[in-house]
Structure formats: structure tokens, C-alpha cells
Amino acid sequence: MTDKARVALLEQANEPLRIRELPIPEVKEGCVLVKTLASGVCGTDVHCWRGQVKLPLPVILGHESVGTIEKLGAGRTQDSMGEPIAEGDRVFWVAGHPCNKCYGCVILKDTTACSNRKSYGTSYSCADYPYLVGGYSEYVFLTGRSFLFKIPEQVPAEAAIAFGCGFPTAVKGFEVIGGVGPGKSVLIQGAGPVGLSCVVLAKLGGAHPITVMGAPHPRLEMARRLGADRTIDIAGLDRPEDRVKKARDEAGEADLCIEATGYPTAVAEGVELVRPNGRYLLMGVFSDLGPAPINPSVVVRRNLKLYGSVFWEPRHLHEVLRLLALCNDRLKLEDAVSARYALEDATQALHDVEALKCVKAVIAPHAH
Ligand SMILES: [Zn+2]
Ligand SMILES: [Zn+2]
Structure with missing residues (x-):
């Protein structure tokens, strides 16, 4: 296995994203390394790229992604619902991290009201450990605080990502x-x-x-x-x-x-x-x-x-996956994914989403 991952990096607002290689950290206890299958290009990504959201640049965009588990750290044997997970399983990981010590988190028990909320794809700089903190990347490194859910067997990965966040x-x-x-x-x-x-x-x-x-x-x-x-x-x-x-x-x-x-x-x-x-x-x-x-x-x-209403909690994503397991035979949400881009074309993807050219665009870093 490689020890580096290619990423599309946002270094400067309104500039083309740059392709760089970043180190893949050692997958320590509780951590998960995910190989990205598809990362949704969200309207929010466009606002980030246009400089309308304050970001700790350089940032790897992409806060809605599905992938396969490349490596599980010691002790990480279940997804956030208690389902057993193994290397090769398809998962949808949760980008948002509440602080668990503010009024929203502790008193309201609603982490979407967290006043110190952070998220992969927007609020972590990739200059800091664990570097691979956004979906426009071949690999994403999840630390112990990240929630993730196994994608039900009958649900295509592109159906899971079709409407992203x-x-x-x-x-x-x-x-x-x-x-x-x-x-x-x-x-x-x-x-x-x-x-x-x-x-x-x-x-x-x-x-x-x-x-x-x-x-x-x-x-x-x-x-x-x-x-x-x-x-x-x-x-x-x-x-x-x-x-x-x-x-x-x-x-x-x-x-x-x-x-x-x-x-x-x-x-x-x-x-x-x-x-x-x-x-x-x-x-x-x-x-x-x-x-x-x-x-x-x-x-x-x-x-x-x-x-x-803003954000969502892990249980809402779980509900989406459960709903897809029940109804996607009929809904066929994978048909909404109308454009797939390589990492090199991530800037084009942002342009196309801004121009409303796609129903849903995804970055597929490993597709050729
Ligand atoms: Zn989004
Ligand atoms: Zn909080």
C-alpha cells in the first residue's frame, strides 16, 4: 500500500485547486483509513471556493463522501451503529464533529446547535495532522471522533452519495x-x-x-x-x-x-x-x-x-441509509449522479455545479 495520497487542494479562493501529495499517517488505535469512492460536490463547496466561507487554508474540500475501508486501527471493529466492519466494507462517514462541551451539545443535546462545530472538508487545515481531512482526496483519514456507517448491501454507493449532505x-x-x-x-x-x-x-x-x-x-x-x-x-x-x-x-x-x-x-x-x-x-x-x-x-x-434548520446528526444519515435500503429499488437515486470528475478536474466540477449544469456531481479519485 502507498504511504501518500493525492488530493485536490484549495490554497487560495477563486484559484484552481492544486493536485498535491500528502502523507498517509499511521492508522493508530480507533482510526480508520478510507479509500474514497465518490465525494459529492456540494453547493457549499462552491461558496467555500468563492471565498464566501472563512476557511483555514489550505483545505481539502469535500464533506460528503463514501468509500471503502482501506485499514482499520486497533479496536475499531464496529460502525457507529454497532454493525461489524471489516476492511473492504463500503461506508459513509460523517464530516461534522461537535465539541460535546457547549450549551447546544450538553444542555440542548442537539449537536447541530454546537457553537464550536468543526467539519472535514471545511474547518480543518490539511497542514495539520491527520492531513487527509476532506473528500477531494484518494484517501480520507478518520480519527476516533468520526462517526461512520456501513452502506447497506443492496444500496449502490452512488445512490448513497446522490444527494450528499x-x-x-x-x-x-x-x-x-x-x-x-x-x-x-x-x-x-x-x-x-x-x-x-x-x-x-x-x-x-x-x-x-x-x-x-x-x-x-x-x-x-x-x-x-x-x-x-x-x-x-x-x-x-x-x-x-x-x-x-x-x-x-x-x-x-x-x-x-x-x-x-x-x-x-x-x-x-x-x-x-x-x-x-x-x-x-x-x-x-x-x-x-x-x-x-x-x-x-x-x-x-x-x-x-x-x-x-442547519446541519444534521449521525442518526439522520443513518435514517437516510435505512430509507435507501427500503426504497432505492424504486427511487434509483444513483441516476441523480450526472457527472463524475477525476481529482484533476475538480475545479471544472466546481464551475459546473456553480452553473447548475449537473443534477449531482461527484469527484471519483480512483475512477479512470
Ligand atoms: Zn454539502
Ligand atoms: Zn458543542
Whole structure:
């Protein structure tokens, strides 16, 4: 086995990622070395690359990855659910690390509220041990604090990674709002991985009708395949009032509206599309792109309930894997992976994701 791993490194915002070789540390007690099968290119990666997220450069991007276990350190014999694991097993590892000693972690017992949260792929510099701390790399080195789950045998690796961190994000968001009931109308703004995951969850909850507003066409087609009853293509609708009018005309107001766009300005449109006493769940605007005005009077006069939800806990990823084991025969999420890139082409992948060219793009460091 090699003692070095090739990585695509973010050294400077807006510059092409650089291919470098980093040392693979000794796999000590409790640690796991994972050979990367596929690492999702998340919208957040684009924001990181564009300098919109503060990072301890140099950083290896990639916070949603699946791989095979290359080497297990002594004492690491089970995944985070107690399933036995062995070298060669496929796993989905959890990028986030809570501090376990803040108000969120200890008192709220909700690690998504951790005030010192760190994550592979964003908040660790690869200049420090254990170096291989992001998914745009041939290998990832997990220390004892990392959670990981075995991917169920019947689930293709690309189905597991298809919506990346978006799927557990959506599962946690639905948990925050207590789910959606049968026959409730849902409007989802955004047809990226978070929005598409919400389609799956809304459908499983019996919601109807489910409407997705977004672009481009292939993403909306995927939304339909996953159970959306109606899609609204916003390409060419450049003015917010035009988008709101089209959504109202075609879908009416929704019992539940979900923001899954990443664009602050979508929120002003979203509040206009919720039925009185309805709910609005905001999950997409993770990166801080600044404020955007909304009309608070609409929120008051319609008794709206606004919810925010960020991150997810290991159990939400476990729920995703369990759900895929049950339903992926039908969902075939692997079809959402529409573009695969070598490490050398990681910069192109970021460009393509920024331009919404893919349903889902992944970096596959070992594919040729
Ligand atoms: Zn992500
Ligand atoms: Zn904490």
C-alpha cells in the first residue's frame, strides 16, 4: 500500500485547486483509513471556493463522501451503529464533529446547535495532522471522533452519495417541523440535492400536491421522477414578482413551503406562497450571502410559522441509509449522479455545479 495520497487542494479562493501529495499517517488505535469512492460536490463547496466561507487554508474540500475501508486501527471493529466492519466494507462517514462541551451539545443535546462545530472538508487545515481531512482526496483519514456507517448491501454507493449532505439535512429539517401530513400541499423552492430530498420525504409523508420551483430542466425532471406532482421552471423568470405570480397561478398557496435554494432573496418570495397558518422551513441559505428584505406584515397577517434548520446528526444519515435500503429499488437515486470528475478536474466540477449544469456531481479519485 502507498504511504501518500493525492488530493485536490484549495490554497487560495477563486484559484484552481492544486493536485498535491500528502502523507498517509499511521492508522493508530480507533482510526480508520478510507479509500474514497465518490465525494459529492456540494453547493457549499462552491461558496467555500468563492471565498464566501472563512476557511483555514489550505483545505481539502469535500464533506460528503463514501468509500471503502482501506485499514482499520486497533479496536475499531464496529460502525457507529454497532454493525461489524471489516476492511473492504463500503461506508459513509460523517464530516461534522461537535465539541460535546457547549450549551447546544450538553444542555440542548442537539449537536447541530454546537457553537464550536468543526467539519472535514471545511474547518480543518490539511497542514495539520491527520492531513487527509476532506473528500477531494484518494484517501480520507478518520480519527476516533468520526462517526461512520456501513452502506447497506443492496444500496449502490452512488445512490448513497446522490444527494450528499442534502438528504440528511432534509431529514433533520422535516424532524424539526414534525413532518408533513397526508394530503398537505407542499411547495419546494429549489431543485438541488436538498430540494430533491424534500420531494422524497414529502412523498413518503403522503403530501399532495408537491410542487417544485427551480431550474434547470434535468433537475425538474428528476423531481417528477421522485414524486413531484408539478414543477415550475423558473428559467427566464428573472423578476421575483413574476416567479411569485407563476407559482400562485399554477400551484396556489401551500400548507408547507420549503426554501432549498441557497439564495437569500428566495425568502421574500417564499413567505408570499404559504397559506394562512402555514409553515415555512428554511434550510438552503446556509452560506451567509448577506441580508435580504422580506415583508414581516405578511408573516403576521397570515399567522405564519417560520423554521430554520442547519446541519444534521449521525442518526439522520443513518435514517437516510435505512430509507435507501427500503426504497432505492424504486427511487434509483444513483441516476441523480450526472457527472463524475477525476481529482484533476475538480475545479471544472466546481464551475459546473456553480452553473447548475449537473443534477449531482461527484469527484471519483480512483475512477479512470
Ligand atoms: Zn454539502
Ligand atoms: Zn458543542
